[in-house]
Amino acid sequence: MTGPHGMTCEEVDSLAGLAALDALEPTEAVEVRDHLQDCPKAHAALAELAPLATALATAVPPEDAPAGLRERTLAAIATTAQIPDAAIGGETGSEVSAGKRPAAGPQPVVAQPAQDERPADGGGSWFSRHRWALGGVAAALAIVLVAVGVGNQLQRAADTEARLTVLRWAIVAASDPTSNVAVLDGSGVAEGASGFAVFPADRDGYIVVGKLPEIPDGQTYQAWYLSDGVPTSAGLIVLSDDGLGILTDLDPAAGTDTIALTVEALPGAGQPTSTPVVVGELATATAMMAPA
Amino acid sequence: MAAVEASSPTLEALADEELLSRAADGAQEVMAILFDRYQGSMYALALRISRDPALAQDAVQDAFLGIWRNASRFDAERASARSWMLAIAHHRAVDAVRRRRPVASLDTAASSLPLALIVPDIWTEVRQRLDAAEVREALGRIPQVQREAIELAYFGGLTQREIAGHTDTPIGTVKSRVRLGLLALRAELEAARQATIAGDPAADVLGSDGQT
Numbered sequence: 001m002t003g004p005h006g007m008t009c010e011e012v013d014s015l016a017g018l019a020a021l022d023a024l025e026p027t028e029a030v031e032v033r034d035h036l037q038d039c040p041k042a043h044a045a046l047a048e049l050a051p052l053a054t055a056l057a058t059a060v061p062p063e064d065a066p067a068g069l070r071e072r073t074l075a076a077i078a079t080t081a082q083i084p085d086a087a088i089g090g091e092t093g094s095e096v097s098a099g100k101r102p103a104a105g106p107q108p109v110v111a112q113p114a115q116d117e118r119p120a121d122g123g124g125s126w127f128s129r130h131r132w133a134l135g136g137v138a139a140a141l142a143i144v145l146v147a148v149g150v151g152n153q154l155q156r157a158a159d160t161e162a163r164l165t166v167l168r169w170a171i172v173a174a175s176d177p178t179s180n181v182a183v184l185d186g187s188g189v190a191e192g193a194s195g196f197a198v199f200p201a202d203r204d205g206y207i208v209v210g211k212l213p214e215i216p217d218g219q220t221y222q223a224w225y226l227s228d229g230v231p232t233s234a235g236l237i238v239l240s241d242d243g244l245g246i247l248t249d250l251d252p253a254a255g256t257d258t259i260a261l262t263v264e265a266l267p268g269a270g271q272p273t274s275t276p277v278v279v280g281e282l283a284t285a286t287a288m289m290a291p292a
Numbered sequence: 293m294a295a296v297e298a299s300s301p302t303l304e305a306l307a308d309e310e311l312l313s314r315a316a317d318g319a320q321e322v323m324a325i326l327f328d329r330y331q332g333s334m335y336a337l338a339l340r341i342s343r344d345p346a347l348a349q350d351a352v353q354d355a356f357l358g359i360w361r362n363a364s365r366f367d368a369e370r371a372s373a374r375s376w377m378l379a380i381a382h383h384r385a386v387d388a389v390r391r392r393r394p395v396a397s398l399d400t401a402a403s404s405l406p407l408a409l410i411v412p413d414i415w416t417e418v419r420q421r422l423d424a425a426e427v428r429e430a431l432g433r434i435p436q437v438q439r440e441a442i443e444l445a446y447f448g449g450l451t452q453r454e455i456a457g458h459t460d461t462p463i464g465t466v467k468s469r470v471r472l473g474l475l476a477l478r479a480e481l482e483a484a485r486q487a488t489i490a491g492d493p494a495a496d497v498l499g500s501d502g503q504t
Contacts (some may be wrong), residue, residue, distance in 0.1 A: 017471030018452055022383055023445035025453065045471075050375070052474045055481060056446045057378040059427035060340050062332030065352055069335075070327055073353045077323050077360045082316075084364065 006038075007031045013045045020049035021056075084187060178202075180252075182259045182280035184209055189263065190277035195245070197259040197280060205250040207259060209237070209278055212245045215263055222264045223247050224272055227255035236268050237261065257282055308373030315363035323360055330377055337378070338385035341447055347388045354388075355381035386449030430480035438473025445470055 012035050018024050019032055036043060178201040186193030186209070195209030207223050215221070221237035232253045237245040245261075260276035262269075303311070303325055311322040334355055338348035358380050366376050431439055437459075444455045452466045459466070 014467055014471065017442075017474045018445060018467055020474060021442070021445045021470065022379065022386065023449070023451055023470070025451045048478070049471070049474045050371070052477055053382065053446065054372075054375040054378055055427050055477065056431075056442070057333065057337050057382060059424050059431065060333070060336045061424050063336040063339060065331050065335035065349055066345065069349050069352060070324075070331070073327060073356050074324055076353060076357055077320060080357055080360060082318065082363060083361050 007035045009035070009039065009041055009043070012036070012039075012043055016043070016045035016049050019046055020053055022053065083185065180205075180282045182282045184259060184261070184278050184280035186212070186278045188275065188277050189213060189215075190261070193243075193245075193278055195278070197250075197282070199250065199252055199282070204248065205252065206246065206248040207234070207237070207250065207261075209245040209261065211243045212237070212239060212278075213243070214239075218266055219263055220266050220268060221245055221261050221278075222268050222272070224260045224262065224276070225252045225256040226258035226260055227253060228257065231260070231272050232256075233268065233270070234259070308377070309366075309368045312359075312363055312366045312373050312376075313368075315360060316366065320360075323356065326359065326377070327356055330381070333378065334381035337381060338388075341382070341385040341449055342389050342392075344392075347392065348385065351385040351388050352381065354384040358384065382446070389449045426484055427481065430477055430484060433480045434473055434476040438469045438476060441466055441469040442473045442477070 012032055015024060015028060015032060019029075024032065036046075180199040182197040184193075184195045184197060184207070190212060193209050193211045193213070195207065197205065197207040199205035209221075212221060221239060223234035223237055224231040225234050226232075234250055234252070235247050237247050239245045258279065258281050260272070260280075261278035262272045262274055262276050264273060303322060306314075306322075306325075308326065308329070311326055314322045315326070331352060334352045335348055338351040338355075339345065342348050342351065355377070359377055362380075366373065371379075431442075440459065441455055444450045444458060445452075448455075448458075450458065452463050452470075455461075455466045456463045461469075
């Protein structure tokens with residue numbers, strides 16, 4: 001697929017080597033992904049070169065890691081929630097879509113639906129039961145492509161072109177290592193939705209989520225800042241016709257480590273009343289947070 | 293914790309792909325086995341990339357956490373478990389190095405999982421284990437400028453812009469060197485593999501009477 005804003009097939013193929021070695025710049029990675037999702041051509045070049053990265057890794061003779069790493073790693077795993085099968089969907093995920101893996105056996109650790117559960121003071125049962133361990137989250141500049149924008153510009157920019165421009169700008173802003181960023185993944189009713197939350201160090205942040213399904217009148221998507229399982233409302237998502245949800249001018253509560261979206265009755269709730277349908281952990285570009 | 297103790301013999305006999313499948317179902321105990329199998333390769337790779345034991349250990353830990361968290365996303369039809377896990381480890385190591393390096397705003401690694409694995413792995417020969425010497429020999433046989441570009445991209449974690457600056461070449465040249473270099477590397481590896489299959493352990497792929 002070609003076009004004024006998309007990469008051409010030739011450009012994608014020319015980047016096949018760098019893509020195979022995971023050496024693309026963030027904006028290039030976005031554009032290649034965007035192209036692959038829509039392009040009917042196989043772009044075999046990328047597939048053919050990918051195994052060579054494994055070959056290069058193999059060229060380095062193994063060396064045992066120092067004692068202690070095994071125990072630390074397994075301990076961290078023990079407190080880390082898995083991304084549930086249901087959250088994997090849509091080609092737009094920032095993480096690799098696993099394709100058609102049947103959900104066999106018991107579901108992974110996370111989130112049982114809790115429809116009527118009202119959170120106790122200080123933290124919903126879902127939220128406090130499944131505290132996300134944050135160790136090991138790489139800089140979450142997962143540029144997931146959703147045509148969006150930032151700030152008031154976006155909400156006024158009805159036309160797609162302007163939104164794409166603002167998206168590119170947002171990607172650059174999100175590449176700032178001093179920003180806190182969360183990759184957002186949808187599950188349940190919002191399976192296939194994905195986006196990100198960006199909180200630059202020096203100005204208001206925003207949340208952008210694409211492919212959010214329509215919900216009935218009288219309901220809304222509400223965003224939450226979670227701090228160690230304790231939720232604070234971030235506001236209501238403005239949902240456009242094309243499934244794009246936006247919330248801007250954000251200043252997260254101190255200690256926020258996770259962003260979540262739930263479906264609530266208008267005009268919004270004081271506390272989440274159900275399991276989040278979109279979630280993402282915040283990570284900084286610098287410090288790694290220790291496992292919970 | 294049980295996972296730290298010796299694993300049962302039955303689990304240890306399972307292939308990586310099966311272990312990942314079980315991990316996706318929440319079987320935490322398989323992570324100890326995967327750790328033991330891959331920590332050496334991952335640590336060596338991360339050390340080569342970062343030249344920093346502390347950073348390398350963090351990268352290995354991050355990688356296994358990522359593997360655990362994302363086990364549901366592994367699709368055996370798209371990549372071998374080995375490729376998938378090593379790619380994650382590589383990504384974490386490059387990520388750590390890029391963040392350590394004073395960066396211009398566009399340099400930081402984008403996503404938690406590498407782009408390359410979105411497309412299926414169709415080169416089945418690589419599913420067989422290539423040994424380190426074989427790959428190094430093949431690397432030694434490709435043109436030097438291509439090898440250099442590949443090494444800077446893969447082991448240096450540099451983007452094409454950075455490689456261009458580092459080697460004083462135009463960006464277009466960098467991406468073509470990487471691509472052609474990888475194609476050449478693959479050809480060398482395939483030739484070496486063919487020579488082995490043909491039963492000639494002393495086969496030297498260098499030189500003219502090349503097998504193709």
